[in-house]
Amino acid sequence: MKSNGIFAKLSRFVEGESLTEDDLRLGGDKPEVPDTDSPENRWLTSVQDTELPVYTRVELWFSRKGLEVFNNVYRVAAVIICLTLIGVLLSVVVFLPPFGSPDNPAVNEVVARYISKAIEETGTVNAVSGMISAYRGFDTLGEAHVLFTAACSVIILLRVDPSARRHGRLSENVGKDMEFEPNGDIILRQAAKLLVPMAFIFGLYVILNGTSSPGGGFSGGALIGAGLILNSVAFGFRRTERFFNEEVYHIVKTTCLTIYALLMAYFIYMGANGLDNHIWLGIPGNIISGGIILPINVAVGFEVACTLYCFYTLFRKGGM
């Protein structure tokens, strides 16, 4: 039998031998774990436990009962922690300033300026649009790239390589959803014929009027994305791929994000260096107004539509 002293283990480890589970115990020699199943040893569990060294008893207890106890404790602890967190957060809400009260800390000079000067400084009637795209445009640039990151992550996770399918490297059933998709439901088709163009037009309307009425890139883009999804549900992917396939997706997405980043970079560069940015703010209330906000809304809108449709197709059939 191999020596089990800590130096012997070290030398064996230096020799490169992989150590077994028993060797990793810090307690030196391997404890004799009684085989409780064999009849001659069954008495060990009841009789000899008190005579064994303490650490052996602890280890025995962990190997026999530990997992079970751990699972129970885990469940109870999870419930307790959740309840505590809920309780703490609710009690915090009690202490927070009341919602909508005029003397809230949040009603300060920042909000006052957004409301009183947004039309003059950003050229948009919709102060929310002015705030997210112009005043805090850098955050929104980050937010648009959060969507991009999410879309790329889903592509990494779910995209099935078409060539892998062709060469038979994947099992038969992967990627066959396309052939099994339910097609030809007449009610759905007729409804979609009516709804899809309306969804597209309404989406464009929301995007373009983001400067003068509630709306903007994110909400309008979601409408267009919903239209694309409805189209592919009703008429199948092949009909949708005639005008929107992976290539179009990449082109639209890259163009939108690049234009957005370049516009924002120009805006920030000019603003930070105290230069005049020569952006015409337009007449507040018109469609063409708000300076950089309108192109930003358009870019964000198409990006959001692409992302939504991309999620749908990837979860549905693993590709565009």
Add this chain to the structure above:
Amino acid sequence: MELVQNFPFITIVFSLTCGVFCAVFHGNGAKRLCIAWLTASFLMSAATLAYTLQSGEYYIYYMGRWSAPWGNEIRVGVLEALMATFFSGVMLCSILGGMSHIFEDCDAEKTNLYFTMISLLMSSLFALIYTNDLFTAYVFVEINTMASCALVMLKSSGATLVATTRYLIMSLLGSGLFLLGVVTLYGITGHLLMEDIGREVREIFREGTYSLPLTVIIGLFSVGLAVKSALFPFHSWLPDAHSNATSASSAVLSGLVLKGYIIVLIKIIYRIFGFEIIVSERMEDFLFVFGILAMVLGSVAALRERDLKRMLAYSSVAQVGYIYVGIGLNTEAGMAAACIQIIAHAITKPMLFCAAGGFMQVSGGSKAMADMRGAGRRDPLGGVAFTVGAMSMIGIPFFAGFVTKFHLAEGALTSTTPRMVIAVAALIISTILNAMYYIPAVFNIFSPRTDGKFADVRIQPRFDYTFAMTAFIIANICFGSFSRFFVDAIREGLGMFGI
């Protein structure tokens, strides 16, 4: 405003755009673009560092036409520029060091997305370093979370998927807690800009209103960021995620991603709450105790591992503990030690992970210590780098890790008595434990093999691997030997870091 002052903003925004372009190129094109941009970012960050060192004060950069409470802004000082320089340099070298594995481990048509994620990650790290606005920090924390999960997931295997799921859940929990903290803090102060929040918070603290929300907010921030930076009781996601990913990902995640969140935490401590509130709410004690536990128990866990990359991952848990102990010491010297440790660990751990990647390549792809026997002879440069890294981790003088340990001990000795004793004792125990698992690993790697396995295997000389390893070794020894310059820069940076 001078041209060089624009560089931080350029590195943030165009790293995002670089990521977008990488997504449409093929693997090799994306690789070239990403490396070129990382090099440019490194040079620009270095120029910013030189500028801030020369001018000796921080500057505010408006992200748009409007000044801070209305628009966004970033704030650039010596410490920020120093971190950005090291982070972009380490990112570049990690990618170069693990380049061959990236192309082996990722699916051929998804390799470009690897570089997309690297660019997005770099952008979010820059933004976390420079931002002066809590909500901007949150937005880029989101990008950081998703990109780092994707970096684990890109090596497609069952183990990485399980690790990613666990990582994603824990990381989102951390983001959620952080967001709750931001929202509540906005509710009671009405600001998102760090200085303005700081002013309001001091007022609130003096008046004694909202004392419960303030305590809960501090708890949410510390727990949220501690989960994301794998402080001891919340570290369970780390070993799987860091050991199963491809070696460049392990290097980046371990060396940089964890530190991004800690920088946000240091900003919150310095610019929002200030030492007075932190001490009275006992946040320092929390961080100190768990930091001490991480230092010791992380090393104990590493001692039990017989898988090289898991051992390195557990060692990261211990090293993150050093950072938190530095923060928890509650002195200027302790905070300086924490910042030194951020940089020292960022240049050491990626080197170890890249070397481990090289060893795996010459050991039939196995991560087990037994198979790595003699790997240092089959991959001599990796062996040298691993030895340097191990020396640094143990804390031998003239290597980076020594600088941390020296300044941490110095910070501990200027602290109050119980903390001094505990910190110094933990430092000694942790150093001994580090030696106990790094020295056998070095011996193992250089021992000759007797069983004749992998006898003919030699590493293929690759320019990128050689370059990255050499750069890491030089950086480590420079940081260890000429630490005075860096320590002075960090002290100066911390001086202008607060309000």
